[in-house]
Amino acid sequence: MNQLDFPILSLMMGLPMLAAIICLFLNAQAARWLALVTTLVLFVLGAVLWANYDIGGPQWQYVERAELFGNFAWALGIDGISMMLIMLTVFLMPICIGASWESIQTRVGEYMAAFLFMEVLMIGVFAAQDIFLFYILFEAGLIPMYLIIGIWGGANRIYASYKFFLYTLLGSVVMLIAMLWMVQDAGTSDIPTLLNYDFAPEAQTWLWLAFFASFAVKMPMWPVHTWLPDAHVQAPTAGSVILAGVLLKMGGYGFLRFSLPMFPEASEQFIWLIFGLSMVAVVYTSLVALVQQDMKKLIAYSSVAHMAIVTLGLFAFNRQGIEGSIIVMLSHGLVSAALFLCVGVIYDRLHTREIDRYGGLAINMPKYAILFLLFTMASIGLPGTSGFVGEFLSLIGLYKVNSWVTLVATTGIILGAGYMLYLYRRVAFGELVHEDVKAMPDLSAREMALLAPIAAAVMWMGVYPESFMAPIRGDVGALVARIDRAAPEGDAHFKMGEAKPAIKDEAHGEAH
Amino acid sequence: MNLASSLWLVSPEVFLSVSSLILLLVAAWSQEKAARLITILAVAALFGASTLLMALSHNPDFKGGADAFDGLYRMDAFGSSAKLLIYLAAILSLIVAPRFFQDGGKYRSEYPVLILFATIGMGMMVSATDMMTLYIGLELNSLSAYVLASFIRTDIRSSEAGLKYFVLGALASGMLLFGISLVYGFAGSTSFAVIGEALTGDLATGPLIGLVLVLSGLAFKISAVPFHMWTPDVYEGAPTPVSAFFASAPKVAAVALTARVIIDAFGGQTSAWQQIIVFVALASIILGAVAAIGQQNIKRLLAYSSINNVGFLLIGLATGTAAGISAMLFYLAIYVAMTLGSFICVLEMRDKDGKPLESLSSLAGLSQTRPGLAAAFAVFMFSLAGIPPLFGFWGKFLVFDAAVAAGMLPLAVIGIAASVIGAFYYIKVVKIIYFDDPADEIVKTGHKAENILIALLALFVSPLGYLMIPFIAPITATAAAALF
Numbered sequence: 001m002n003q004l005d006f007p008i009l010s011l012m013m014g015l016p017m018l019a020a021i022i023c024l025f026l027n028a029q030a031a032r033w034l035a036l037v038t039t040l041v042l043f044v045l046g047a048v049l050w051a052n053y054d055i056g057g058p059q060w061q062y063v064e065r066a067e068l069f070g071n072f073a074w075a076l077g078i079d080g081i082s083m084m085l086i087m088l089t090v091f092l093m094p095i096c097i098g099a100s101w102e103s104i105q106t107r108v109g110e111y112m113a114a115f116l117f118m119e120v121l122m123i124g125v126f127a128a129q130d131i132f133l134f135y136i137l138f139e140a141g142l143i144p145m146y147l148i149i150g151i152w153g154g155a156n157r158i159y160a161s162y163k164f165f166l167y168t169l170l171g172s173v174v175m176l177i178a179m180l181w182m183v184q185d186a187g188t189s190d191i192p193t194l195l196n197y198d199f200a201p202e203a204q205t206w207l208w209l210a211f212f213a214s215f216a217v218k219m220p221m222w223p224v225h226t227w228l229p230d231a232h233v234q235a236p237t238a239g240s241v242i243l244a245g246v247l248l249k250m251g252g253y254g255f256l257r258f259s260l261p262m263f264p265e266a267s268e269q270f271i272w273l274i275f276g277l278s279m280v281a282v283v284y285t286s287l288v289a290l291v292q293q294d295m296k297k298l299i300a301y302s303s304v305a306h307m308a309i310v311t312l313g314l315f316a317f318n319r320q321g322i323e324g325s326i327i328v329m330l331s332h333g334l335v336s337a338a339l340f341l342c343v344g345v346i347y348d349r350l351h352t353r354e355i356d357r358y359g360g361l362a363i364n365m366p367k368y369a370i371l372f373l374l375f376t377m378a379s380i381g382l383p384g385t386s387g388f389v390g391e392f393l394s395l396i397g398l399y400k401v402n403s404w405v406t407l408v409a410t411t412g413i414i415l416g417a418g419y420m421l422y423l424y425r426r427v428a429f430g431e432l433v434h435e436d437v438k439a440m441p442d443l444s445a446r447e448m449a450l451l452a453p454i455a456a457a458v459m460w461m462g463v464y465p466e467s468f469m470a471p472i473r474g475d476v477g478a479l480v481a482r483i484d485r486a487a488p489e490g491d492a493h494f495k496m497g498e499a500k501p502a503i504k505d506e507a508h509g510e511a512h
Numbered sequence: 513m514n515l516a517s518s519l520w521l522v523s524p525e526v527f528l529s530v531s532s533l534i535l536l537l538v539a540a541w542s543q544e545k546a547a548r549l550i551t552i553l554a555v556a557a558l559f560g561a562s563t564l565l566m567a568l569s570h571n572p573d574f575k576g577g578a579d580a581f582d583g584l585y586r587m588d589a590f591g592s593s594a595k596l597l598i599y600l601a602a603i604l605s606l607i608v609a610p611r612f613f614q615d616g617g618k619y620r621s622e623y624p625v626l627i628l629f630a631t632i633g634m635g636m637m638v639s640a641t642d643m644m645t646l647y648i649g650l651e652l653n654s655l656s657a658y659v660l661a662s663f664i665r666t667d668i669r670s671s672e673a674g675l676k677y678f679v680l681g682a683l684a685s686g687m688l689l690f691g692i693s694l695v696y697g698f699a700g701s702t703s704f705a706v707i708g709e710a711l712t713g714d715l716a717t718g719p720l721i722g723l724v725l726v727l728s729g730l731a732f733k734i735s736a737v738p739f740h741m742w743t744p745d746v747y748e749g750a751p752t753p754v755s756a757f758f759a760s761a762p763k764v765a766a767v768a769l770t771a772r773v774i775i776d777a778f779g780g781q782t783s784a785w786q787q788i789i790v791f792v793a794l795a796s797i798i799l800g801a802v803a804a805i806g807q808q809n810i811k812r813l814l815a816y817s818s819i820n821n822v823g824f825l826l827i828g829l830a831t832g833t834a835a836g837i838s839a840m841l842f843y844l845a846i847y848v849a850m851t852l853g854s855f856i857c858v859l860e861m862r863d864k865d866g867k868p869l870e871s872l873s874s875l876a877g878l879s880q881t882r883p884g885l886a887a888a889f890a891v892f893m894f895s896l897a898g899i900p901p902l903f904g905f906w907g908k909f910l911v912f913d914a915a916v917a918a919g920m921l922p923l924a925v926i927g928i929a930a931s932v933i934g935a936f937y938y939i940k941v942v943k944i945i946y947f948d949d950p951a952d953e954i955v956k957t958g959h960k961a962e963n964i965l966i967a968l969l970a971l972f973v974s975p976l977g978y979l980m981i982p983f984i985a986p987i988t989a990t991a992a993a994a995l996f
Contacts, residue, residue: 024883070981071913107880132909136900143894146939150947158947165939166932169899173928176909180916180924 003052007064009076009127012045012090013120020116028108032101035112039093042119046090053083055470059478060129060192072189075129080471081256081326082126085249088333089122091457092245096238098450099341103237103348104152111152114144115238122246126253131179131189138250139172145243153234160227160234167227171217178210182262194262195482201265208266211259212273219251221311222281225304232300233353237344240296244303245337252310252329256322260314261479264486267315271488274315279408281308286415290422295343295353298423299336302379305412306332312409313394317487321397322476323469328390330468331378331461335387338375338454342368345447346427349440355423360432365442369428371451376424378458380417386461400490518580521587523568524561524595525635531557532628539621547621548610554624555606558631562599565592577994583703584642588994591639593841593987594768598638598761601848602631605757607961608856612753612868618664626663627757630656634765641776643692643702646769650688650733653762654681660757661750673749680732680742688729694722695777704776712780723778727788730773733766736826737795740819744807747815752868755811756855759818760848767825767844771837774829775995782832789830790923796823797927801934809870810858813937814851817896820934821847824898827927828911836914838992842984843907846895846973850904853969854892856962860885864955872941877950884963886945888970895973897938898931903977 019038023031054061063077078086096115104111121141128134142165150161183189186197199207217224228248232240260267282305289301306328313325345368346361347353362369378385381392391413399406432438443451461468519526535550535557542550568574569592577588606624613619629652636649658681662674696702698719699710711719732739747755778785800820807813825847828840860882861869879886895904908931915924972980 024887068982069978070985110879110883136905139899139905140901143899146942147946150943158943161943161947162936162939166936169935170929170932173932174925177912177916177921177924177928180909180913181921184913184917 003054003061004048007076008045008049009062009078009123010064010074012042012049012086012123013076013127015045016042016116016119016123020113020120023109023113023116026109028105031109031112032097035097035116036094038116039090039097039119042123043090043094046087049078049083050087050471053080053471055080056474059475062127063129065129072130072132075133075190076124076127077129077192078127079475080473081253081475083471084326084330084468085126085246085253086123088249088330089119089126089246091453092241092333092337093119095337095341095450095454096241098446099241099344100236100238101446103344107151111148114148115242118144118148118242122242122250125250129191131183131191131194134191135172135176135179138254139169141247141250142168145239145247148239149231149235152236152239155234156230157234160230163227164231167224168217171224172214174210175214178207182207191257197262199263204263204266205269208259208263208270211254211263212270215251215254215259216277217251218254219248219307219311220304221277221308222284222304223277225281225285228304229297229300232303232340233294233296237340237347240300240340240344241337244299244340245333248303248307249329249333252307252314252325255311255314256326256479261482264483267483268317268486268488271315274311275402275405278308278312279405281305282312282409282412283415286412286419289419290415292419293354293356295355295423295427296340297353298355298419299339299343302416302419303332303336305416306336306379309391309394309409309412312398312405316394316397316401317480317483318397318400319476319480320393320400322479323472324390324393324395324397326390326472326476327386327461327465327468328394331386331390331458334454334458334461335375335378335385338371338451338458339379341447341450341454342372342375345443345451346440350436355426357434358427358437359430359434360428360437361440362428363432364438365440367443367448371443371455372428373424374455374458376420378462380420381413384459384462386458386465389462389465401488402491404491517578518585521568521574521578521580522585522639524564525632527564528557528561528628528632528635531560532625532632535621535628536625539625542621544620547619547623550621551606551610551624554628555603557628558599558603558606561631561635562596565595565599568592579641583705584645585636585639586641587639589987590768590772590837590841590991590994591635593991594638594764594844595635597764597845597848598631598634601760601764601852602627602757604852604856604965605753605760607965608756608859609753611959611962612751612859613664618666620663623660623663626656626660630660630757631761634761637765638768638772640769640772641704643696643704643707643777646773647685647689647692649765650769651685653765654685654733657681657758657762660754661746663754664751667749667751669749670751671749673746676749677742677746684729684732684739687725687732691722691725691727691729695719695726698722704773707777708779711778715781715784720784723781723784724788726773727770727785727792730766730770731792734763734770734822734825735815735819736792736822737799737819738792740796740799743819744803744812744815747818748809748811748870752811752855752859752870755814756852756859759814759851759855763818763822764844764848767822767829767840771829771840772995775832775837779832786830786832789826790920793823793826793830794923794926794930796820796826797930798823798933801930801937804934804937805940807937808872810861810872810875810941811870813872813941814854814858817854817934817938818851821851821896824908824911824927824931827915827923830923831914831918831920833914833918834989834992834996835917836911836992837995838985838988839907839910839914841988841991842910845984845988846903846907846977849969849972850892850895853888853966853973854896856966856969857885857889857892860959860962860966862955872944874951875941875944876948878945880950882956885966888966889945890942891970891974893938893941897935899935901975901978903973903975906978906981 124137292298313321381387633652640646664670735743804816895902
């Protein structure tokens with residue numbers, strides 16, 4: 001069956017499902033503990049997954065398959081890329097539960113159930129090996145997230161939850177039609193088989209667009225990103241964490257798993273679209289972020305900019321670009337999650353996210369200021385943090401393809417430094433002018449326990465990225481080999497000097 | 513085929529007819545005292561008919577179907593599976609009825625008998641292979657339905673619903689009859705098989721108008737746009753158990769009947785009916801979705817939801833392939849579960865005095881006052897919207913799969929895009945239930961039978977339903993194959 005002789009992926013989905021159902025019937029404190037214990041157990045299982053992952057072994061590992069549903073199968077299995085994203089999920093989930101420990105006081109059982117259900121779906125999306133199973137789990141995420149935003153969200157939560165739900169649903173439905181067509185054309189819904197099936201180039205165009213509609217909304221890419229700031233601002237802290245940390249990665253994962261390998265020709269054909277939208281996103285959303293008054297909104301816009309770097313790297317069609325994009329996804333998952341937690345920490349104390357209401361936090365909250373600074377730097381992409389590795393690699397990859405696009409994309413890093421440092425200056429530096437801010441206590445042990453692991457992971461990824469690159473290397477290699485036939489020609493050629501006339505040789509010859 | 517074997521083939525109908533006539537006599541003599549007993553007996557009769565049906569369809573002699581009464585009636589897998597669904601839906605509507613009427617003191621023993629009559633009519637409809645059988649079945653069902661709609665005589669809304677249903681229903685029957693007479697005039701027979709043989713090649717104007725009129729009459733019965741206008745009014749005015757019944761069993765019968773007419777009688781004229789069905793399907797999906805947005809009454813909303821769902825059912829039919837019909841039948845089964853579940857949830861909506869509540873706003877905050885009911889309601893709403901992982905998604909999945917297989921990509925794309933509009937009002941209901949502050953109106957009724965039914969139906973449309981696919985899919989596939 002697999003290296004553990006045990007359906008570990010099914011267990012990782014079944015366990016939180018069971019816990020979610022039990023949570024519905026528990027009182028607040030019991031539900032919190034059950035959720036925390038379950039997510040920690042899942043983290044341990046994730047570690048087992050990683051520890052037993054055979055780097056350089058078969059592409060698909062931990063494979064399991066049960067023909068349960070007639071038209072499609074309960075087929076799970078992971079490659080290195082899926083595994084890293086599952087690790088990200090199981091790593092962030094206990095932190096989400098911890099972040100909601102005190103701030104959520106109403107309907108706790110239902111809240112924990114929604115999060116645990118969310119975890120089932122996220123693991124399932126990254127592990128699904130059947131295209132319809134993938135779609136079902138991908139779409140199902142709308143329900144718990146809709147409830148999380150709508151029940152436990154901020155003042156304008158109804159609008160945000162509707163927008164989130166309908167936007168993402170509209171994006172995804174056409175993808176279903178494309179999948180139906182693909183499965184009929186290829187005669188199988190098995191993802192590994194479809195990955196190597198060559199669709200006719202003219203069909204690829206339409207299929208690619210259908211998938212693009214879904215993943216571009218999920219990612220989100222400019223100009224369909226507008227649901228994201230609303231959803232982030234209104235969602236409770238843990239909701240934002242999971243949204244920015246994992247849900248956005250589903251879009252990138254979709255491009256990586258479906259669009260690129262299944263439709264390489266179409267991907268090349270639409271490279272201008274991806275590059276164009278991403279360039280606009282990098283510059284425009286960075287500028288928008290610069291003028292935000294709401295901290296969560298600022299980070300939400302910065303997410304759009306970072307995700308644009310991901311799409312640019314993915315569609316560079318080369319190893320550096322794709323590996324870089326995956327690292328950016330992982331890094332952004334950690335860093336933006338941490339930044340939302342940082343916002344949550346001071347929001348819990350003052351109940352406002354307005355930047356101007358703060359200032360001088362470095363004086364009375366030094367521990368907080370240090371961690372916040374670390375994550376700010378990681379978001380900017382300071383060498384030594386995870387942000388640098390990913391952005392650097394994806395920009396290198398992109399440079400091989402198009403130096404002008406790279407030029408524009410790189411301004412995103414400068415602008416990113418601009419808005420993040422500006423945010424940090426206004427929140428942490430300066431004088432403590434507000435009385436209520438003066439009274440804010442520094443991080444509690446619980447908050448420290450939430451942020452410290454992320455800080456450690458960010459530094460680890462920044463200093464020794466090999467741990468994270470090793471599992472994905474083989475899979476990126478396979479992907480690059482698959483799409484190589486459509487890879488665009490780069491514009492940055494070294495100009496070869498004119499071949500010198502071989503006078504010397506002739507002279508030499510004559511001499512003999 | 514002699515009379516005995518014909519009677520054996522129609523035994524479910526015969527059994528139901530005899531039992532309902534006996535029950536009618538019992539009802540006449542015992543007045544209202546025995547209403548409850550008669551309901552129980554009616555449920556038993558339906559179970560008996562289902563048993564006969566199962567015996568018939570598993571009888572090796574009739575494998576592949578058999579004609580009764582010289583081709584007026586056909587017993588085959590298609591009719592049997594539709595009938596089974598109809599019986600189940602009728603049983604559920606009967607179980608929840610007494611309590612609804614009891615609180616107002618208006619329950620009478622005619623109710624179960626009328627439901628039985630309607631069920632016999634529906635059984636005739638799905639097995640009809642002749643325009644005459646079709647019409648008799650349809651009218652038997654419709655006449656019972658008119659009376660059922662106005663069952664609470666003292667309630668002006670109920671009487672209005674019945675009258676409106678009757679007048680418009682009569683008009684539709686007229687159109688249907690006129691269409692039948694035209695088709696008969698040109699084909700020379702009322703038998704589906706003969707009509708199918710006669711109408712080949714280019715269709716002349718006369719039979720074309722006949723075809724259009726027949727389809728219009730049938731579209732009225734399945735409440736497809738543009739013949740849907742009666743639906744919201746009737747569903748709103750009729751007593752809630754009756755609305756639940758209307759939204760489930762007759763829909764199954766009429767959709768199955770339409771499928772048989774289209775495939776058997778007009779199978780050679782695909783290009784003629786296909787564009788009509790495609791238009792009606794898309795119009796129903798879009799109008800059902802858009803018009804539901806502004807509704808404040810939950811029963812009206814569910815009426816538009818049924819119009820919307822009929823649109824998706826018709827996409828399966830529009831393909832005209834076995835896969836499409838099979839998808840349509842599967843969708844019907846899921847649809848019946850979702851709709852009956854929603855209506856039973858509505859039955860549970862009562863205030864302190866036991867008065868039924870129907871406005872959407874009275875659902876506010878249900879998740880805090882009655883979490884179990886709220887969860888079930890949300891499951892039905894998400895399922896009706898076709899959001900995975902709920903089972904309602906699977907119905908849509910199958911019809912779109914059939915449409916894609918038949919090469920009708922634009923239909924599939926428009927249909928699925930329009931489903932997003934529909935999603936809006938379903939999630940609005942969820943919003944009212946989950947996000948709004950409690951209105952404190954709905955109280956616990958603690959009716960065991962209703963609660964058990966809601967739980968069972970919710971379990972069926974929950975993701976657990978996917979485990980049923982390997983069991984239901986072969987049945988619908990065989991049923992669809994029986995038509996071709």
